[in-house]
């Protein structure tokens with residue numbers, strides 16, 4: 001629910017930056033609340049130290065902890081989004097869009113020309129976000145998340 005404060009003081013543009021080691025506990029906490037199988041701090045530590053991984057965070061102020069983050073695995077000219085998530089009570093305020101747009105611009109600057117990702121067909125918020133930033137369906141994996149589950153959609157965005 002949007003609070004009275006949020007109504008009178010609309011969100012300022014988020015502070016977008018590279019993820020740093022100090023963000024790891026926040027990333028693990030956001031991920032655990034966003035997904036059924038959360039990644040622990042050790043997993044984020046491993047990913048952030050990988051040379052092929054690019055990670056950005058969105059903070060609601062330069063000194064605030066991350067409210068959202070995105071990670072991609074990059075082997076120029078291709079990249080694959082590994083995960084994106086925004087804190088549950090800070091969603092629908094433009095953080096996810098700002099984060100993804102910033103991330104793609106940074107990947108393009110290092111020579112990436114295609115971004116791939118995979119999303120559960122029933123994940124309407126994520127699908128809508130991806131489509132609004134130019135991702136198009138390139139394939140489908142039936143029952144990918146287990147027997148009787150929805151399909152996984154493969155999306156791609158060419159820069």
Ligand SMILES: CC(C)(COP(=O)(O)OP(=O)(O)OC[C@H]1O[C@@H](n2cnc3c(N)ncnc32)[C@H](O)[C@@H]1OP(=O)(O)O)[C@@H](O)C(=O)NCCC(=O)NCCS
Pocket residue numbers: 034035083084085086087090091092093094095096097098118119120123124125126128129130132
């Ligand atoms: C997907 C997610 C990152 C979006 O973050 P967000 O900060 O809420 O997104 P934004 O506020 O920037 O919204 C951008 C667009 O996404 C779409 N969107 C976001 N939330 C939506 C919702 N609840 N229903 C429908 N569309 C939605 C809309 O197109 C929206 O644009 P609009 O506000 O102009 O209509 C967030 O919902 C999330 O963390 N989900 C859980 C994790 C997850 O599923 N990640 C994706 C795995 S593939």
